[in-house]
Amino acid sequence: MRGLGKLVLMQIKLYLREPAAIFFTVIFAPMLLVLFGAIYGNKPSPFFGGRGTIDISVPSYIALIIISVGFMGIPIATAANREAGVLRRFRTTPLRPAAYILANIAAYYLMTLAGVIVLVIVGKAGYGMRFSGNVLSCWLGFTLSALAFFALGYLVAGLAPTARIAQAVGMILAFPMMFLGGATIPMEVLPQSVRNFGRFIPSTYVVTLMRGLWSGESWAKHLTEAAILGGVLAVGMLLAARTFRWE
Amino acid sequence: MQVITVDNLRKAYGDVRAVDGVSFEIRPTEIFGMVGPNGAGKTTTIECLEGLRRPDSGKVHVLGLDPQRQGYELRQRIGVQLQEGSLPDRLRVGEAMEIFASFYQKPVQWRPLVELLGLADKFKAPFGKLSGGQKQRLLIGLALVNDPELVFLDELTTGLDPQARRAMWDMVKGIRDRGKTVFLTTHYMEEAEHLCDRLAIIDHGKIVALDSPQNLIAGLDAENRVVFSVKEKIDDAFFRKIPGVTRVGQSQDRVIIYGKGDGLLVRIVMALESGRIHFRDLRTEQPNLDDVFIALTGKEMRD
Numbered sequence: 001m002r003g004l005g006k007l008v009l010m011q012i013k014l015y016l017r018e019p020a021a022i023f024f025t026v027i028f029a030p031m032l033l034v035l036f037g038a039i040y041g042n043k044p045s046p047f048f049g050g051r052g053t054i055d056i057s058v059p060s061y062i063a064l065i066i067i068s069v070g071f072m073g074i075p076i077a078t079a080a081n082r083e084a085g086v087l088r089r090f091r092t093t094p095l096r097p098a099a100y101i102l103a104n105i106a107a108y109y110l111m112t113l114a115g116v117i118v119l120v121i122v123g124k125a126g127y128g129m130r131f132s133g134n135v136l137s138c139w140l141g142f143t144l145s146a147l148a149f150f151a152l153g154y155l156v157a158g159l160a161p162t163a164r165i166a167q168a169v170g171m172i173l174a175f176p177m178m179f180l181g182g183a184t185i186p187m188e189v190l191p192q193s194v195r196n197f198g199r200f201i202p203s204t205y206v207v208t209l210m211r212g213l214w215s216g217e218s219w220a221k222h223l224t225e226a227a228i229l230g231g232v233l234a235v236g237m238l239l240a241a242r243t244f245r246w247e
Numbered sequence: 248m249q250v251i252t253v254d255n256l257r258k259a260y261g262d263v264r265a266v267d268g269v270s271f272e273i274r275p276t277e278i279f280g281m282v283g284p285n286g287a288g289k290t291t292t293i294e295c296l297e298g299l300r301r302p303d304s305g306k307v308h309v310l311g312l313d314p315q316r317q318g319y320e321l322r323q324r325i326g327v328q329l330q331e332g333s334l335p336d337r338l339r340v341g342e343a344m345e346i347f348a349s350f351y352q353k354p355v356q357w358r359p360l361v362e363l364l365g366l367a368d369k370f371k372a373p374f375g376k377l378s379g380g381q382k383q384r385l386l387i388g389l390a391l392v393n394d395p396e397l398v399f400l401d402e403l404t405t406g407l408d409p410q411a412r413r414a415m416w417d418m419v420k421g422i423r424d425r426g427k428t429v430f431l432t433t434h435y436m437e438e439a440e441h442l443c444d445r446l447a448i449i450d451h452g453k454i455v456a457l458d459s460p461q462n463l464i465a466g467l468d469a470e471n472r473v474v475f476s477v478k479e480k481i482d483d484a485f486f487r488k489i490p491g492v493t494r495v496g497q498s499q500d501r502v503i504i505y506g507k508g509d510g511l512l513v514r515i516v517m518a519l520e521s522g523r524i525h526f527r528d529l530r531t532e533q534p535n536l537d538d539v540f541i542a543l544t545g546k547e548m549r550d
């Protein structure tokens with residue numbers, strides 16, 4: 001167990017030394033928040049059901065952070081480490097393979113959580129973000145969403161023959177998720193056709209779930225989202241485990 | 248009890264029979280080498296022993312363990328330097344040693360090891376910024392961090408300059424002298440000759456010879472060569488009369504005499520003296536492992 005803690009710490013340190021990863025995890029979303037906050041402020045608007053731009057952006061941007069870690073961070077790093085022979089090097093030690101992967105997931109999870117915390121602090125301190133949900137409930141929603149997307153990220157890495165392809169596929173999947181599911185641009189603003197399309201991408205369900213929980217709605221109202229994300233997590237994990245390669 | 252026993256090991260990738268019925272044993276505290284050209288099957292063999300690849304057939308025992316079924320126990324006791332292994336570019340030297348040490352039940356003090364490897368001043372350097380030789384040394388350090396009984400080194404000196412290579416040789420001998428067993432692979436005959444107590448020559452997945460480097464060379468029963476320069480051309484017959492001489496070759500002022508037997512050089516020099524022939528730049532050339540390789544496989548080692 002002590003070894004596992006050390007490994008998580010190592011992964012976090014490596015993550016913190018990767019400028020692109022840091023940017024997309026802890027800087028990009030708060031930056032957007034500051035940008036749109038400067039333009040629209042956070043005045044309650046009937047358009048958003050009596051909430052302000054910031055109030056709905058913070059839970060939406062949580063999806064944004066999860067997408068960038070799941071579809072860019074994880075596939076690229078996993079495939080690159082595989083290609084360079086880093087994974088093989090770890091395989092020659094008594095470290096259990098599952099422990100290595102667990103430590104990796106834990107590090108990504110903690111970094112994603114850190115990004116969310118920075119986002120919330122910026123929203124609260126900068127724009128008086130309103131929060132009427134339950135913290136535990138939101139944390140659960142976040143955790144379910146993050147793990148589901150991480151599973152997809154490992155699946156992309158497993159299916160891609162090379163690191164370059166993993167990167168390209170990750171990007172191709174990440175952009176529609178970011179822009180068509182309400183994660184960046186609120187769903188209320190998107191045309192109906194895009195919203196219809198949004199039903200086919202999992203990030204839409206993350207946004208709906210997080211916005212709902214954020215405003216104090218119960219899980220009972222979001223059983224569809226919970227079921228879909230739970231399904232993505234289960235199937236994603238199964239397929240990711242099957243396609244994972246050490247070399 | 249042998250450290251490694253391999254009996255009729257086979258491993259194919261599709262049509263390619265990478266290892267095609269290999270058997271050998273490795274004894275305690277020896278440096279055992281496997282040498283052969285690109286694609287001969289060295290890495291496949293060594294990685295079957297490490298438990299990284301699954302043999303198609305054959306028996307493999309390493310430290311009395313089955314690498315496939317008892318991989319965890321085995322990995323506690325061996326050290327591995329992969330031909331294609333690496334670390335995250337941003338991981339620092341000290342961090343790498345620390346994290347790898349944490350994987351083992353009985354790690355060594357790794358700080359002295361870093362000094363022994365000459366990496367003390369690179370302690371905080373990230374892996375990606377190290378030179379090729381420094382990377383190699385760190386990877387060897389990681390292979391020694393659990394004080395292993397048996398160390399696998401797959402092409403440890405490929406890409407190193409001659410000086411770094413010699414330093415590496417001293418390190419490997421140091422490992423053996425501390426009572427460990429070493430299994431290494433190399434492309435370099437010179438390295439094999441210098442380092443290995445016993446040596447297997449492998450080609451197309453088969454061992455074509457296995458013995459100490461001295462015995463391999465002696466077994467070749469090859470000719471020695473005596474080479475020197477003379478002022479004017481001398482009749483070949485003059486040299487052919489000398490006992491032990493088998494062939495003579497002359498080109499311009501260079502004379503090459505092929506022959507066998509211990510006293511060959513003395514007899515040639517005496518003949519030159521008694522014939523009052525002036526000679527310069529005399530040297531002898533012994534057959535080496537390259538000659539052994541050519542004799543066994545009919546081709547040059549490096550093509």
Ligand SMILES: Nc1ncnc2c1ncn2[C@@H]1O[C@H](COP(=O)(O)OP(=O)(O)OP(=O)(O)O)[C@@H](O)[C@H]1O
Binds near residue numbers: 284
């Ligand atoms: N993972 C693999 N998939 C398919 N073929 C492989 C694989 N690994 C090795 N081979 C093939 O098996 C043969 C033996 O390869 P191996 O790596 O064992 O040789 P080697 O002696 O280590 O060569 P080198 O000196 O170049 O390292 C080669 O023909 C190689 O192309």
Ligand SMILES: [Mg+2]
Binds near residue numbers: 289290330
């Ligand atoms: Mg090899």
